[in-house]
Amino acid sequence: MDLTVSNEITGNITGPLDVSDDMALGDFLALLEIDCGFDLKKHDLYHNMDILDKNKLATSLKELGLSRGDLLLIRNKIGNEPVTDVTELSDDEFIEQFRNELLHNEMLRNSIGARIPMFLEMINNPQLFKERLGPIILQRRYSSGMGGGNIAAQNTFGIPQEEYNRLMSNPEDPDNKKRITELTNQQDIDEQMRNALEYTPEVFTTVSMLYIDLEINGTAVKAFVDTGAQMTILSTKLAKKTGLDRLIDKRFTGEAHGVGVGKIHGRIHQAQIKIETQFIPCSFTVLDTPMDLLIGLDMLKRHQANVDLEKNVLRIAGVETKFLGEADIPKDFAPENSITMKEKPKEKKILKPSKKIITTINPQSSSNIGSVSTSAQPVTSAPKKYSDETIRQLTNLGFSRAEALKALDQTNGNVEFAASLLFQ
16 A cells, blocks of 8 residues: 655655565554654654554454555654544534644645645635534545544444444335435545545536627727626626717617616617737626626627637637636626635525626607607616515625625626626
8 A cells, every 4th residue: 555654853755665465564564664753752643633543463354444645644643632633523523523623734725735636725614524524534534443432333334333233224114225325326426536636636626707808999808708608798887988978879768688687778889809919899788786797698699709718718709808817807806705715505496697688778759769659668777776585696696695786786787697796
């Protein structure tokens, strides 16, 4: 088996050491004296936060619960202070003790963190650490029989033997059957998570939204590209800044309907935007939104755009422009806490950030409108209070109530816009 040894006193990491499963603990300690400066009189050797018993020098490493890839820690003796018996800790206490051990041991923390994406965020957030790494830590605790005593579980589920015996004594009992099914499913989930952490760790990182640089009337703009949005949207703020507010056709006021409702101030029928060296005609729906410019499917289809994620570029109207890196994406509209810190894996409801927007246009009477209906309906301003159901749709995604309310205020109550805003 391959074992790695971290010496907390010297800060050195040795390994992986290729040793035999049946090597006796005494022989292994002698090897550490040569390679790692281990001193039996001054030091203790830790495995999974438990001191290896030096009274079992003749016991093999395999019998002591060591396995391939394990990390061992050399620390100074604690003296006469009693050592915490990990067998007396509850699962939550065990996970928290493991987290605290990592916080206070820089070498161990760096060694593990190098293999797990977002490890620093998780280790500083007890709840996130418990949700993400807790199942793996507990499975190792039980399956290895760590610490001995009553908590050691010699069964496939990695649960206390007493519970396992109770379940297996009557597996057809409805309650027992339900619990066995949960344990079986959890095994599959934990296995998938381990495989994901090892083979596809990128799935645990945040994904940046797609933004490009462009110009409107000489004003530099970072535009959000959203293939799920029906309309191209310009904020009232940017319309004033670029001088396009004078071109807003207020006959086309109305409401943008998604899950919520947003007020449309009108429409700019045509304006030039500059992407790289190309000037491209574009029409905008003017909306009260903190996002300066959202390029929707109407413009992307009109100019036969191609979103190339392999090369990380947008091809449109004969030009190619790169999507912005994460550091260049506007941070003005992002929530203070990232979704990666607020995820609730047990929640099942998912609200897609893409927006399917239906517009209700209320053109005013005009001889120039042709066959468009001349009956105009009053447009009420967006409500400042939101229903519990509206707020719940955002909090079910893992955001706090305060974040949900802030996003709703910024998007005039439009839940889909708010969700897209929070996911940035």
